[in-house]
Amino acid sequence: MAATIEPQLLTESTQDYLKAIYELTQAGGGAATSSIADRLSVSPASVTNMVQKLAERQPPLVTYRKHYGVELTNEGRLAALRTVRRHRLIEQFLTHVLGYSWDEVHQEAERLEHAISPLFEERLAILLGEPRFDPHGDPIPDANLTLPDSCALPLYRAAPGQVVRVCRVRNDNPALLRYLDELGLRPGLRVRVISSQPVDYTLQVELVDYDKQVVLGQALGEAVMVEAI
Amino acid sequence: MAATIEPQLLTESTQDYLKAIYELTQAGGGAATSSIADRLSVSPASVTNMVQKLAERQPPLVTYRKHYGVELTNEGRLAALRTVRRHRLIEQFLTHVLGYSWDEVHQEAERLEHAISPLFEERLAILLGEPRFDPHGDPIPDANLTLPDSCALPLYRAAPGQVVRVCRVRNDNPALLRYLDELGLRPGLRVRVISSQPVDYTLQVELVDYDKQVVLGQALGEAVMVEAI
């Protein structure tokens, strides 16, 4: 059982790196220097530099082999999850309490996640009713940093004819989020797949709740995650 | 009319220095290097260094003459007021929405004030109903950075026999705040001065609303500000 490291012992940058590595390795495998650099808008050299420090810390927060990418240690993973919890609680707060729109929350949460105390985190979670998912449908780790299960089927892989429920929307692209918001394609919505083009990943779907048909391109089909009903 | 400088153009440290100078010069006159150093828990040399930078900026944020202390320029004052507004709005939020106690809010607000966006500030003010005073009774600058009038009579200067209303409590000492909170001595409370000792500043007062008598020493008599009813 690894002791969890209190966030105030980690600098903002450190937390940002851990969170980036966590998110990049969700898909499996190690995170490449250049993809971390991209995500944090930082030069690859800076990443190498920081990653070496993270690996040399006691306890180490990442494992690192030159030229082969980085993975989180258990301590690193827990620290990342703590930041993810804060980020997603704050997103939930921003939409539900302060009336932010979907696409505005990410940036704001990105700064606030580093400024709140453990007490704030706890009180916020209570105020929001210990939510298990944020506004994009991303799972919020609980106070013990356990993640609830969340769906993993991208809409473009759903079988034609099937009716599914949107449970999550990839949130790295504000413009895309705004468009999905316009369509009403939010977590909870039911969708029937009318046709699915395997070659160019174009979809024709019916938004069952609005009785409306729309066509979605590859980016949208990949961004919307669904579960069977 | 000086253009106001957006907070995101100022580093956290810069905002901290400006706010400290603002608060220290409220009493009138310039702020001494050592008093700024004390307030920010930083060495006097660091203060000299930073103050010189603030004076050399375009536009300058402070006026500075070696060995004679610092004052804010109008630009500096507006920037400080912006931070003060954020700080006090956040304090109000922490007590009214997240259920923080009086003495817990300051530290938390101290970090959050640097992490919020103009949108957050605006939404928060709306959520809270554009409050004019924070939980300690300190005036909150409005969106144009105008300060509401606030009372300035310390309790120990009120005439014996007079009934006054608490309107503000100095908030630099958490232990003192906790004690005042226990007594119920909060903004809004009515107090009758029974006796006032001019030599050692000891007070005997009646808390009219609770029908209770208490004795207050110098620190408390100075910390509680009142207005005539």
Add this chain to the structure above:
DNA sequence: GCTATAATTTAGTCTAGACTAAATTATAAG
């Protein structure tokens, strides 16, 4: 008006975390 003391400033260091340019290593194509 001098002098001891306190306050302030100067000068020089340090650290975190970014950067660029150059060197190295891995990979894909022939």
Add this chain to the structure above:
DNA sequence: CTTATAATTTAGTCTAGACTAAATTATAGC
């Protein structure tokens, strides 16, 4: 198997904002 290209790492710089130690200036007491 070699080589061109892409990715990564190394080496060396830079900046903000802190520090300490030493030098300077102001002030209070005689």
